[in-house]
Amino acid sequence: MDDIAKPLDSNPMILNLGPAHPAMHGTLRVLLELQGETIINATPEIGYLHRCFEKESEVKTYTQVIPYTDRLNYLSSLMNNVGYCMTVEKMFPLEIPERAQWIRMLICELSRIMDHAICIGTNAVDIGGLTNFWYLFNPREKITDWVEALCGARLTTTYTRIGGLMRDVPPNTKSFLKECVKETLKGVKDTIGLLKKNRIFMERTQNVGAISKEDAISYGFTGPCLRACGVDYDIRKAHPYYFYDQLNWDVPLGRHGDSYDRLFVRFEEMIQSCRMVEQILEKMPEGPIMTDNREVALPAKHEVYGSIEGIIQQFKIVMHGIKPPPGEIYSYTEAANGELGFYIVSDGSDKPYRIKVRPPCFAIYQAYPDLMKGALVADAVAILGGLNIVAGELDR
């Protein structure tokens, strides 16, 4: 009898989720130990999109690093440009013209809208709500059109320069972006209408992947994921940079820290960003978009061809590069996913001695295995979408 009463020999099934899986955003790989469909253990493996960003930067000049920052969080590349350039400018320290600061804020908020649109849309797709994606993606597409008019590229923008911007915004910006904002708000409204009171959606996301305030802070959460737990921390409010303190906006907060709250914090942030974009468009002053500090900014072409100083300045910057004083700096901005920090060590040469990026995803992804434990396979995918892990930023 004793033999019969013994449990059957059983091993947990190891399921390899990723790196090429339709629901894995980018090349993420998670090894799941499954008991039936319940996840008893999860081991994420990172590095499938490692491109040596940090090491590569050490042999590139400060300006040449800017294109690499596009590839960090490719959903909102303009923000990474801003974050990096701001860091280098702080090393001098260098004051950039007011208009450039306002435009940088504008592109930051637009990128935030673009990033959140993708995050919410793909998360809904992971849960099976396929249509929401398009309601958010169409307005995003329109903003991308503006970005293309702005800098000639839709994805790899490389728009900022150390000391300012590549060029001024296109002439129809005001009317075009107002239309974009209108369409975004309509898309957000449609999507909220489809999701907010949807029983299936609520059951799929509420209390799924929930994390407490304390845990979130100790894991190093920032951005919407942290605010979804109810922690009122937004770098734009806590340590305002540029003119964020002159804008009128609110920080949306969640309560439970689950997937549902994360998504709706993002929805609300999109609405707030739209508010900000409208205000920025009104308040943006006229003026130059590049500093006239000849240490970093190329002189105008007529100066280069018309004066000896101009040609020498041009020669100095092109041949010897931009040389921040020796020292180290950590500067951070509120990117779409959270705190995007750049730590740069300069030895006084034209190339950074060391660059370290603090991507928001990396800290958030640490918590992923814990959030998954005890959940089902379907939850693993739903949680990942809500955390908005971008492999480009995670692996660098």
Next chain:
Amino acid sequence: MDYAIAALKTASIFLVVISIVPVLIWLERKGAAYIQDRRGPNRAAILGVRLGGLINSLNDVVKLLFKEDIIPANVNKPLFILAPMIAFFVATITLAVIPFADPIQLGSTKLLLQVADLDAGLLYVFAVSSLGVYGVMLAGWAANNKYSLLGGLRSAAQMVSYEVSLGLAVVGIFLMAGSLKLTDIVAYQGSNLFHWNILLQPVAFFIFLTALFAETNRLPFDLPEGESELVAGFHVEYSSMKFALFFMAEYAHIIVGSCIITTLFFGGWHIPFVPVDLIRMNAELVAQGLWIGFAIFSILGGGLLVRRFKKGKYGDLRDYEPLVIGAPGILIGFALLGLFAIFAQDWEFLPWGKNIFIATLQAGVFLAKVLFFCFFFIWVRWTLPRFRYDQLMRLGWKVMLPLALINILVTGWVVLQS
């Protein structure tokens, strides 16, 4: 003779399903596109004729036929090959008991417009459709892939659980109609809209509809496939025509499901508020009305298409598509009007012609209802998110099953009282 007729009927029903499937796929793509603010398929063309994207389905068929048929190394080969066959076979044979129209009286022979008028018609439907789970389960298991195994497991659990509610939901209908025969159930409902089962048995209808979604593996119940979780679920390892069979089986399931809903809850082939006798008496008038209506439709539709002709829109043959379809449309319309003017005066149906006409009309109404439900399936798919496995089970066992049982109790009590 009987065998020949039976064979003919079987073949024609099979052909109808086979030809509706590509249309449904087109409807799904186009419907999804319009729900999602996009255009949908509109590129593939034969000599400039795109038929609004319908040619894409034809392209798909050709592509799938000519693709390499891969059988992975470690699969259980016989079962791997058998699974798609079961899936498609089961999906189509269910149609055998569906009545498409009134029987046609041809002289002394009575031609039933269904392959088999079984006494246990509805039981046959359930018996066969529950075999469908084998197709999915065997595919999931034989492919020797973890994702497809999970898909197969999910589908086995899901289909078995929802079959219970599916079967119990229609018990109320048996009680009221007093028969399992589908023709009797249709006759019981009649042409009075207020006597259709959708209004007599609304709870049963909703349970049945929900369970049917689960049976067809469509969103919000597409867990066995769940592309964002299980890649493609049970058919992840299939390619070429084997995959196409699963794909077609899914759409065949939708058609069959819509047929069953129409038959059980929406009066089958009955036209709402128009009794069969009324049509029979005024058959000529109806036919003439339809004739003129069709003619006017062709002229207007053709005219609309021809007006859309603009040279240089695409710069290739596709420019001429509105002309190619629109001009014959107008011509046919006028030809029909002309024929009507010539023959309309002294004209009467032959006895058998009248029967065939009425049967065609009824079949047309039936098809219209079926297509509406097919569209409903598509509409739901692009609106709702997917359930999770445990939520699905909870809904099936803790909500739908008790509801179905209560429905039976209430119906039984009402039937006893009357």
